[in-house]
Amino acid sequence: MxxxxxxxxxxxxxxxxxxxxxxxxxxxxxxxxxxxxxxxxxxxxxxxxxxxxxxxxxxxxxxxxxxxxxxxxxxxxxxxxxxxxxxxxxxxxxxxxxxxxxxxxxxxxxxxxxxxxxxxxxxxxxxxxxxxxxxxxxxxxxxxxxxxxxxxxxxxxxxxxxxxxxxxxxxxxxxxxxxxxxxxxxxxxxxxxxxxxxxxxxxxxxxxxxxxxxxxxxxxxxxxxxxxxFLQFMWYTRDRQFRSPAALLSPGNRIHPDSGTPVTAEQAVGSELEALRSARALHCPAFFGQPQSKLDALLRDARHHDGFARIETPRGMEEVGLMAHAGxxxxxxxxxxxxxxxxxxxxxxxxxxxxxxxxxxxxxxxxxxxxxxxxxxxxxxxxxxxxxxxxxxxxxxxxxxxKTAQPSKAEAAEWAGLQKEMTRLATFPDLKTEKPELTDFPDQLRDVAHSSGPELSLAATAMLLAADRKGRTDQPFYL
Ligand SMILES: Cc1cc2nc3c(=O)[nH]c(=O)nc-3n(C[C@H](O)[C@H](O)[C@H](O)COP(=O)(O)OP(=O)(O)OC[C@H]3O[C@@H](n4cnc5c(N)ncnc54)[C@H](O)[C@@H]3O)c2cc1C
The missing domain is CATH 3.50.50.60 (FAD/NAD(P)-binding domain)
Known part of the structure; x- marks a missing residue:
């Protein structure tokens, strides 16, 4: 070379x-x-x-x-x-x-x-x-x-x-x-x-x-x-094994919420379940704005405080989280x-x-x-x-x-306020409820930033861009 x-x-x-x-x-x-x-x-x-x-x-x-x-x-x-x-x-x-x-x-x-x-x-x-x-x-x-x-x-x-x-x-x-x-x-x-x-x-x-x-x-x-x-997110187990929502939400499988009673996939989705599952089986990442995105939304909303949903399947309890794959x-x-x-x-x-x-x-x-x-x-x-x-x-x-890359004083101050919001956005940009403890985004950022100001600042900017919903605020998130 x-x-x-x-x-x-x-x-x-x-x-x-x-x-x-x-x-x-x-x-x-x-x-x-x-x-x-x-x-x-x-x-x-x-x-x-x-x-x-x-x-x-x-x-x-x-x-x-x-x-x-x-x-x-x-x-x-x-x-x-x-x-x-x-x-x-x-x-x-x-x-x-x-x-x-x-x-x-x-x-x-x-x-x-x-x-x-x-x-x-x-x-x-x-x-x-x-x-x-x-x-x-x-x-x-x-x-x-x-x-x-x-x-x-x-x-x-x-x-x-x-x-x-x-x-x-x-x-x-x-x-x-x-x-x-x-x-x-x-x-x-x-x-x-x-x-x-x-x-x-x-x-x-x-x-x-x-x-x-x-x-x-x-x-x-x-x-x-x-x-x-528009990032692609996919469902993986903690040890990074891919799981399709089409399989996770097979009839009879039970979604265990953070609190409350488990429900079967058909109870949660209703009569559309089979049609949505067969459409969802055609792609690995969650898609934006498609009917079958309902299944991803269902799993998203069923996640526990640690960011992982629990689905009871014939082969045992599956714990799956939404992981960023590509932009x-x-x-x-x-x-x-x-x-x-x-x-x-x-x-x-x-x-x-x-x-x-x-x-x-x-x-x-x-x-x-x-x-x-x-x-x-x-x-x-x-x-x-x-x-x-x-x-x-x-x-x-x-x-x-x-100079542009260094966080300014104003940015640094803003950063403190944004951190909580970004923690929320880090796992998925439209969680219905505030669960600041849900992700380890600050740890992730520390990895990104380890020593220098510009890296911290660039990571923060990139994070905000990834969560960008400018001009689309009238829409719910696309799931
Ligand atoms: C698990 C997985 C499976 C995938 N499967 C497919 C697939 O089957 N088909 C498909 O089309 N796509 C797939 N993708 C997406 C695809 O692999 C990537 O989008 C694509 O390879 C990106 O290529 P790239 O060259 O743009 O970036 P990368 O391959 O990510 O390369 C980026 C390069 O930039 C360097 N770099 C980064 N930051 C800096 C910096 N600040 N300064 C200097 N250098 C820097 C990195 O070290 C690296 O060399 C998959 C992605 C993943 C994660």
């Missing part, structure tokens, strides 16, 4: 994050001649939900020419009540075959059926078997890293971005911590690929080495954001991954507009490849015709960004 020395802090294209999105973007950018591309992230080891997720496998939607229209229809139907850009959905459908072919060429370990053909599965929210699954994420990480490196990308491990440097409303680099010391990287263009906000939540199942405050960094740079409140919001991007901020691109789970409130299973991995590729190309093109900002202006830009 080609390291960037700590002294070498200028680059043409800076990629922040080394998950599927960052490495795909780095590969595309590094293919441009005569440009330096630097991938900066906390670690060179597999990281993020891409390479360290608990399933050790990922599904990717693979629409072909014959079913592009169906794919777009399905994705758009799931999007409400979130924002989606149909143009980007179409682009995902059109670019999917080419990006998928590259993954096969790279040697990813795709599941095959007995005859050796690619095995295809319906992704969450779809009835059509069009998603392929690859196993062994460490192997996938090695393939992606090797390919980006062969294309000429340089790697700067040990770097955690804390802010974007802005000069005349243009992004001109990033600052953060490199192996415990403040560091800044000047760049002609920057690609944010730092993943989503799920790690902010006390109960989460996301991958390693993502503090979860990418949304806050983007928002503080003035990037237009959307869908930040469907982030920076609004165009078909090249460009954000509303000149010089700044966003890809992967910190980007938005190609999924709405609900995302079809396999669409995030597809988006990392389609828009990672496109953003890498465009960031390189733009870098080729953009000058680096001067050293003196860059120093000023970094100083300004640091």
């Amino acid at each position: 080609s390291p960037v020395t700590p002294a070498h802090r200028d680059t043409d294209v800076l990629v922040l994050g080394s998950g599927l999105a960052g490495l795909r973007a780095a590969h595309a950018a590094a293919a441009a001649p005569h440009l330096s591309v630097t991938v900066a992230s906390p670690s060179n080891a597999p990281s993020g939900s891409s390479f360290t997720n608990r399933n050790n496998a990922l599904g990717i939607q693979r629409p072909g020419k014959h079913d592009r229209d169906d794919f777009c229809r399905e994705v758009l139907a799931l999007a409400r009540p979130g924002f989606v850009n149909p143009h980007l959905v179409r682009i995902m459908a059109e670019d999917a075959e080419a990006r998928f072919a590259e993954l096969e060429e790279m040697g990813l370990d795709f599941r095959r059926n007995d005859s050796g053909d690619l095995a295809l599965f319906p992704g969450c929210g779809s009835r059509i078997p069009r998603a392929a699954i690859f196993d062994d994420l460490a192997h996938a990480h090695a393939c992606f890293t090797q390919r980006a490196e062969q294309a000429g990308a340089l790697f700067l491990p040990g770097f955690t971005v804390l802010g974007l440097a802005m000069d005349n409303a243009r992004c001109v680099g990033a600052w953060g911590m490199h192996e415990g010391r403040p560091a800044a990287i000047r760049a002609r263009t920057v690609i944010m690929a730092v993943g989503g906000p799920a790690p902010l939540f006390a109960l989460n199942v996301s991958g390693r080495a993502n503090p979860g405050y990418g949304h806050a960094i983007l928002a503080r740079a003035g990037t237009r954001m959307v869908n930040t409140g 469907n919001g982030g920076a609004v991007t165009d078909e090249h991954g460009a954000t509303s901020v000149p010089g700044l691109f966003a890809v992967g789970e910190c980007a938005a507009s190609m999924h709405g409130a609900n995302r079809m299973g396999g669409c995030m991995v597809l988006a990392t490849q389609v828009f990672g590729h496109r953003a890498g190309i465009m960031a390189a093109q733009e870098a080729a015709s953009t000058a680096l900002c001067s050293q003196s202006r860059f120093r000023e830009a970094c100083a300004d960004a640091k």
Whole structure:
């Protein structure tokens, strides 16, 4: 792996994050001649939900020419009540075959059926078997890293971005911590690929080495954001075994409330139970605004003080909690991954507009490849015709960004008041009753923040963005 020395802090294209999105973007950018591309992230080891997720496998939607229209229809139907850009959905459908072919060429370990053909599965929210699954994420990480490196990308491990440097409303680099010391990287263009906000939540199942405050960094740079409140949550046991509400609420199973008498699923739901269960069986995360979301709401409201619901099933008492899995919001991007901020691109789970409130299973991995590729190309093109900002202006830009990231006195005071509210929001943003003791969000935040002011402040901002219900206050939460 080609390291960037700590002294070498200028680059043409800076990629922040080394998950599927960052490495795909780095590969595309590094293919441009005569440009330096630097991938900066906390670690060179597999990281993020891409390479360290608990399933050790990922599904990717693979629409072909014959079913592009169906794919777009399905994705758009799931999007409400979130924002989606149909143009980007179409682009995902059109670019999917080419990006998928590259993954096969790279040697990813795709599941095959007995005859050796690619095995295809319906992704969450779809009835059509069009998603392929690859196993062994460490192997996938090695393939992606090797390919980006062969294309000429340089790697700067040990770097955690804390802010974007802005000069005349243009992004001109990033600052953060490199192996415990403040560091800044000047760049002609920057690609944010730092993943989503799920790690902010006390109960989460996301991958390693993502503090979860990418949304806050983007928002503080003035990037237009959307869908930040639409996170995917799933029901897991305490030892992180997935449980579907469709199975948990089988007829005869009994919900044990915090206090009072247990009720059977059919008593709690009534005659709709079977229809709702069969709709709910089609997807793992709770969906927003769909009839079957009633089942998630029922479990949500049945949770005890520790955040876990108790369901009595034929195999014993199941204790399940709602765990943050992935986000469907982030920076609004165009078909090249460009954000509303000149010089700044966003890809992967910190980007938005190609999924709405609900995302079809396999669409995030597809988006990392389609828009990672496109953003890498465009960031390189733009870098080729953009000058680096001067050293003196860059120093000023970094100083300004640091000031923005430090919690101000007012913020710190507000934080004290918000903490209680955020504790409530941490497990789920619309608990009917105040149960401040319900989550260990302050502990989670301590993990996120451990030593520094900016991290605490970014985590708080990201938390608020994740709980964002701006403009939607007239609606109950979407379950
Ligand atoms: C258990 C699980 C299963 C999933 N299954 C599927 C699936 O089957 N199909 C699907 O489409 N999606 C799935 N997802 C979602 C999908 O895996 C992720 O959304 C996707 O991999 C995100 O890729 P990414 O590159 O954007 O971010 P990540 O893979 O999370 O990578 C983020 C990168 O940014 C780095 N980083 C973070 N913060 C900073 C910072 N401040 N400074 C510098 N670097 C930083 C991290 O270290 C990491 O390298 C799943 C998610 C989970 C948790």
